Amino acid sequence: MSASTHWLATGAAQSVLERGGTAVDAATAAAFVLHVVEPHLNGPGGDLVALVAPAGGAPFVLCGQGPAPAGATREHFAAEGLDHVPGAGALAAAVPGAVVAWLRLLAEHGTWELADVLQYALDLAEHGYPVVPRLATTIGAVEDLFREHWPTSAELWFPEGRVPEAGSTHTNPAYAATLRGLLAAGRTAPDRRGRIDLARRAWQEGTVAQALEEFAAKPHRHSDGRDHAGVLRAADLAAFRATTEEPVCRDFRGTTVAKAGPWSQGPVLLQALGILDHVGDDRLDPATAEGAHTIVETLKLALADREAHYGAAADPALLDRLLDPGHARTRAALIGTTAARELRPSRLDGEPFLPPLRADGAAAAGTGEPTVARDGETRGDTCHVDVVDRWGTMVSATPSGGWLQSSPTVPELGFCLGTRLQMSWLDPRSPSRLEPGRRPRTTLSPTLLLRDGAPVAALGTPGGDQQDQWQLLYLVHTLVGGRPPQEAIDAPAFHTTAVPGSFWPRTWTPAGLVAEERLGPEVLADLRRREHAVTVSGPWTLGRLSVVTRDPATGELGAAANPRGAQGYAAGR
Structure with a gap:
């Protein structure tokens, strides 16, 4: 496939x-x-x-x-x-x-x-x-x-x-x-x-x-x-x-999720899953305002840690602390009933690095192209x-x-x-600071899923800062909601822009949330009542995710691709 x-x-x-x-x-x-x-x-x-x-x-x-x-x-x-x-x-x-x-x-x-x-x-x-x-x-x-x-x-x-x-x-x-x-x-x-x-x-x-x-x-x-x-x-x-190198892994709902290390943004997905482990399944349906709010607030916490702690110059021991279940429980307790408007990174060793916060004024709708x-x-x-x-x-x-x-x-x-x-930042305090011979922190973030050590799915998407956000939606739909891969890819998508962008000019939109209009007028209105700064995108505009799957017990293979843009394709035999 x-x-x-x-x-x-x-x-x-x-x-x-x-x-x-x-x-x-x-x-x-x-x-x-x-x-x-x-x-x-x-x-x-x-x-x-x-x-x-x-x-x-x-x-x-x-x-x-x-x-x-x-x-x-x-x-x-x-x-x-x-x-x-x-x-x-x-x-x-x-x-x-x-x-x-x-x-x-x-x-x-x-x-x-x-x-x-x-x-x-x-x-x-x-x-x-x-x-x-x-x-x-x-x-x-x-x-x-x-x-x-x-x-x-x-x-x-x-x-x-x-x-x-x-x-x-x-x-x-x-x-x-x-x-x-x-x-x-x-x-x-x-x-x-x-x-x-x-x-x-x-x-x-x-x-x-x-x-x-x-x-x-x-x-x-x-x-x-x-x-x-x-x-x-x-x-x-x-x-x-x-x-x-060996991947960084976390178990979620019986599945091991494998990612690249904190020189990428891969651990953002693992941190988000750790936080959602302390949230009831009744609050995790992305098609509802409660589910979308919970997922977005979770992502804002994980992405704030990316800004403060990730990078090739980061202390390797920090990742273990960021992925600790007890720490995830503490972060989950920060999710309130309304949208947070500030950047809230974990305070692990004194004052965390905070990048300059340049407001965008309005969330950028679109695909991340x-x-x-x-x-x-x-x-x-x-x-x-x-x-x-x-x-x-x-x-x-x-x-x-x-x-x-x-x-x-x-x-x-x-x-x-x-x-x-x-x-890379030119600020020497940043763990993703510019240094000769050092890798810049990248947004590239493919994902591998395993069960009992055997690979069962490989997936990913373009989208810069949205890559792990859209992949989180896929995992919630499949591992929590039980939806098949193509249905999970096709479901209405959304993401937060309440984090400094990885690409220049690196702006952010406090409480920013971009959502496909297919999420529905009632859900979008509820999210606004929860004080999210909602920008409505076209009905099929967010994400270009694809996936291949394998059942280790039967050897059966599967694949799915994104219909958005009428360009992605899945094939197999």
Whole structure:
């Protein structure tokens, strides 16, 4: 079974499975397809987080989140006249980690040759793929920026001198050539793993790394309205290693929920489930005002802890305390009858770090897709893919970053750098502060579910700060409400905006709650009476969640994908 945010990625993954490949082979093929067909949501210059459960083996987290380059110091940003990391431009680029991580996963846990895995993406880049409506909209939103300041991006994305129309066919021959270069670099190795390793080295130490350094060093327009040069160097790429680690887990209603650590926002979901463990099931129906209020207030508490305590510089011992059942009980007692309007992080060791609180004025309705201003200030979104194979191996991966609106296209490579460093604070007190060699705290947050140690589901969604919020709704619907996966995905969604956003300009809306109008007028009115600042979104606008499932007792497989946007797809046999 395969499910993803784009039908062509799902089709590629399913093709691999039908031809005898494993879930790892299939997910890797799908990921490179997503680089091509959803370039406004992810790219080769971006990053990823994945959870992998090998058949009969222990699950692990794959970290494809690159660190800050050696030159990305707070002193350098201050010298550039910046008090924050820009939202667009090469100064905001972490070391690209996605390609390196996928190649490591394929080498160590896959079975297919790299050439076969990449063929799907190569064909689409060379012969063309359909421009989805959101891609056309995103390109149109940055048209002036591209024409005035980023000419290499204009050259790639305006092939006929204008914004491509939705439904038209687009090609990326430069990226196809980049992929062919990786394959050519690996041909001299005598075995499969050697060929993949040589391709990885060509990416990290060869022409790709050199081209990224040379282009990033050229001053170009950033989201502060001024021109800066980036600090990424080829040596930063050469030094990066994709890593694996044990997931952080919590049991909820007989199911083990596995997440990445606090360098991601993954533990937010675990903290929220811990709080809901101390709430009666009669208060947990998301279709009711009481259920929506309880879930939103729970998320606000967990997300406040993310802001105060999460990050690569965080004390590892703090997570155990944040996930302690007694602490969760104390946090649950803070949920009142009306919406809280302040940020309330846990006070574990004195005064917690609080980021600057810049009010947005109004909650932002919509899907979490990229929003782009003419000055190049961007907020990008993400992709997702889930795969389970006939042997029971599961992969849940959330690739992101390197959006076409992140920074100018490197013309000979066909892609651009990401902007993940915008999630780092320049305040040295923050556990997610900017430091060379340190990973920025990421929003990427796939999920793996297990029962009695066996994987039973892999799921995730794009959406930035909303990823674990929408996944919490799915878990409440399925593990508490007993709904099947597709019904849980289709149910009316909502999320809170009462937390500083991870993307610049990092605003928040005290008591903010965004809800699909399908939640119903009576429920929405009740939430307003509870003093939530409600913004009503369209009926099918929030979330792009997908999932694959497996029953260990019978081997029966399942998959579900999001109908919102008419783009996600689930397939299987």
